[in-house]
Amino acid sequence: MKFYERPLMNMLKIVAVPMHKEGRKFVAIFAAITLLLALIWEPLFWLGCGATVWCYYFFRDPVRVIPQQEGLVLSPADGIVSLIQEVVAPPELDLGDAPVCRVSVFMNVFNCHVNRAPIAGTVRQIAYHKGQFLNASFDKASELNERNSLMIETEAGARIGVVQIAGLVARRIVCFVREGDPVRIGHRFGLIRFGSRLDVYLPAGVSPLVCVGQTAVAGETILADLAAPGTARKGIAE
Structure with a gap:
């Protein structure tokens, strides 16, 4: 060459x-x-x-290098980590009534919109809810906007919730998997057209390894580590 x-x-x-x-x-x-x-x-x-x-x-779908360490929870979307909060997960995820950590990744119209599984396991629940089309960066978008919710259970029994949320411009949520389907970590499971957000609900006691304002890459950025829950990270914008 x-x-x-x-x-x-x-x-x-x-x-x-x-x-x-x-x-x-x-x-x-x-x-x-x-x-x-x-x-x-x-x-x-x-x-x-x-x-x-x-x-x-x-609609680009670039190749990603997927970390394979057991217990890692990866970002399901490209974008900016817009919110990290302790909240009660939506009832359709079947994650209980106790507050858990929710990490939200906001995608603008220039981000890649192919969504990837945050963890390996089996899709136990899928629930689609019609709703509004508020700006997906708003906190209340998790409850009011149109969304598609998935619960993935690992072989070890850990349950992760991932929710595709339509945004101000988005009008179509696409999901490629069904209940009972096995998914690999980083596996393409869906897509949202024209601006939106994804929420990841971590198991109780697991802290995020990202900070608000951080850029996330689907299938590559590590959101959390189930094997080493640790403490939440802090960041400084410079």
Whole structure:
């Protein structure tokens, strides 16, 4: 390999990211509209090209390197850790009435929206709730917004709740798994279209290893360690 080929290949991997199949029809629609705009006015054509590229970028599905240490809880979404609170989990998750730690990851319209399983186990519960479309960064979005809730149980019996929450722009939550399905840690289990949030409910006594404001990467960022609950971390923005 010549000296200039490796940097070129690395650049192509960054730019030519694979797209999830859920995005194909949307990119096709954007492209078709762009062609129609070209017949109306050339500047509109270029705006359409930009929108089509953005749509492709929105549905990107990059390869992730998944940590395999037993007991790790990974972020199910790309985005910013927006909230860390002790709350009672939604009843449909069957996690009891005692408060547990909830870690919320907010995704804007520029984040990758493919959702990945935070832990390996079996999907025991799935419950879909219709609701509002408030800004997903609001705390009350967990209760009022449209959402899809999953409870995953590990082989050791630990239960993790993960909730896909529709946001201000999002109008469609997609879930690829069913009750009873086994999932691998980092396994793609769903997708939310156009801005949203995911909540992860940790088992009682487990503290998060991330801080509010921290950037999370789906399938790579460690939210918690069930084998070493420890104490919650603190962060300083600089």
